[in-house]
Amino acid sequence: xxxxxKPVAVAILFAAASGLNAQPTPxxxxxxxxxxxxxxxxxxxxxxxxxxVLDKLGNPxxxxxxRESLGRQTGNRAQAALLLGTVIAEGFVAVEAExxxxxxDIGRRVLALSKAINVEKAVLERSKSIIDKADVKxxxxxxxxxxxxxQDVKGAMIELGDGDLAQLVSVGGWIRGTEVLTSIVRxxxxxxxxxxxxxxxxxxxxxxxxxxxxxxxLADDDLVIRIRKMLTSIRxxxxxxxxxxxxxxxxxxxxxxxxxxxxxxxxxET
Amino acid sequence: xxxxxxxxxxxFVLTTAFAYVDDALSFAQEAAxxxxxxxxxxxxxxxxxxxxxxxxxxxxxxxxxxNEYWFCLGTDVKGAVLTVNIxxxxxxxxxxxxxxxxxxxAVRVVPPKTGSYFAIVTVVKSSQERTGxxxxxxxx
Numbered sequence: 001x002x003x004x005x006k007p008v009a010v011a012i013l014f015a016a017a018s019g020l021n022a023q024p025t026p027x028x029x030x031x032x033x034x035x036x037x038x039x040x041x042x043x044x045x046x047x048x049x050x051x052x053v054l055d056k057l058g059n060p061x062x063x064x065x066x067r068e069s070l071g072r073q074t075g076n077r078a079q080a081a082l083l084l085g086t087v088i089a090e091g092f093v094a095v096e097a098e099x100x101x102x103x104x105d106i107g108r109r110v111l112a113l114s115k116a117i118n119v120e121k122a123v124l125e126r127s128k129s130i131i132d133k134a135d136v137k138x139x140x141x142x143x144x145x146x147x148x149x150x151q152d153v154k155g156a157m158i159e160l161g162d163g164d165l166a167q168l169v170s171v172g173g174w175i176r177g178t179e180v181l182t183s184i185v186r187x188x189x190x191x192x193x194x195x196x197x198x199x200x201x202x203x204x205x206x207x208x209x210x211x212x213x214x215x216x217x218l219a220d221d222d223l224v225i226r227i228r229k230m231l232t233s234i235r236x237x238x239x240x241x242x243x244x245x246x247x248x249x250x251x252x253x254x255x256x257x258x259x260x261x262x263x264x265x266x267x268x269e270t
Numbered sequence: 271x272x273x274x275x276x277x278x279x280x281x282f283v284l285t286t287a288f289a290y291v292d293d294a295l296s297f298a299q300e301a302a303x304x305x306x307x308x309x310x311x312x313x314x315x316x317x318x319x320x321x322x323x324x325x326x327x328x329x330x331x332x333x334x335x336x337n338e339y340w341f342c343l344g345t346d347v348k349g350a351v352l353t354v355n356i357x358x359x360x361x362x363x364x365x366x367x368x369x370x371x372x373x374x375x376a377v378r379v380v381p382p383k384t385g386s387y388f389a390i391v392t393v394v395k396s397s398q399e400r401t402g403x404x405x406x407x408x409x410x
Contacts, residue, residue, distance in 0.1 A: 025353070025355050025363060025365070025368075026363065027362070027363045028357070028360075028361050028362050028363060029357055029361045029363075029388075029390065030361055031357070031359070031360075031361045031388060041329075041330065042330045042331065042332060042386070043315070043317070043329060043330065043331040043332065043407075044332070045331075045332050045333075045334070046313065048311070049334055049337060049409050050334055052334075052336075052337055052409070052410070053334050053335070053336035053337055056336050057336065140311065143311060144311060144312075144314070147311075147313060147314045147315075148314040150314075151314045151315050192335070192336070195335060195383070195384045196334055196335075196336075196384055197384075198383075198384045198385050199332050199384075199385075200385075200386070201330055201332060201359075201385075201386040202332050242358070242359060242383045242384070242385040242386075243383045243385075
């Protein structure tokens with residue numbers, strides 16, 4: 001339950017009219033009455049939320065999207081956290097591809113990477129469960145375990161006082177998820193598919209989190225600096241207005257930007 | 271002992287705080303159960319806290335057009351009335367369906383566009399000064 005108390009900081013109390021329980025639900029609210037900090041935090045979706053839509057829009061070749069290598073960990077904690085995020089995202093891709101061996105491999109890798117950043121205990125059971133459920137091809141359960149692993153890892157990091165590192169796990173997962181999303185959309189472009197990239201609040205949220213890192217060593221890490229630049233480059237490409245079409249050219253650019261970063265995270269070639 | 275006492279007191283306060291959020295979370299998860307049976311996946315992440323009567327709290331979420339969502343709210347206070355409503359980034363209500371039974375409330379959303387949405391939790395009525403709440407969401 002890592003985020004359960006987060007809204008205490010996020011949330012906002014705004015004036016409510018008296019006799020509220022007698023009033024019907026308002027059809028509209030003035031969101032500008034929320035102080036800025038109310039919208040600082042954003043619920044980060046898990047990759048399968050967007051992958052599900054892609055499945056509904058067509059029949060993506062999920063196997064073709066899987067990376068052969070999950071990457072290697074080089075000892076740098078920022079890279080390990082980012083890599084863990086990409087590996088968990090890869091788990092969601094492998095679930096979509098219904099590849100039990102790959103899923104089991106990823107489950108073991110999640111455990112190994114968690115060990116590298118001292119949160120092994122938090123995901124031990126999850127890792128076993130991923131392997132067990134992949135064996136019986138219970139894909140829905142595996143997806144839930146990957147979601148749980150992500151939350152457990154982040155929760156354990158926050159407990160250890162590594163909130164910045166936890167953020168990097170989320171960012172790593174989002175980057176790999178976005179790489180896969182753009183890869184699929186650009187192969188069979190539709191405006192509905194491209195609209196899934198309209199995530200300005202998330203991009204802004206990650207940018208702010210990376211800029212506000214209290215751990216200077218992490219903030220000054222080469223990969224983190226590159227990711228900040230990548231987010232700045234992505235921001236104008238994902239549409240200003242909700243529902244505004246995102247052209248194929250932008251999808252291609254975002255794919256290139258995210259792919260380059262994933263390559264760097266997984267091989268630490270900066 | 272002088273040094274230990276504040277630690278014990280702090281531990282007690284924290285344990286109590288987590289306990290009511292845990293209870294609220296159990297109810298939120300219970301509220302989500304019917305939708306799991308309908309093929310929805312419930313996120314492991316949860317959000318919660320406590321509010322006074324008539325206070326509201328908002329969470330911003332990225333939702334995707336093409337998916338369907340149930341936001342499920344639970345509280346630890348018997349007899350309390352809490353609501354959750356979902357608004358788009360322009361502040362327009364996008365609830366499609368709402369249900370409320372005892373300590374559980376839920377709202378279904380079918381996002382008309384991909385983008386940012388706001389889940390606003392309100393404590394409408396409660397016998398307690400502060401009312402614990404927890405929110406989970408399910409998607410399909």
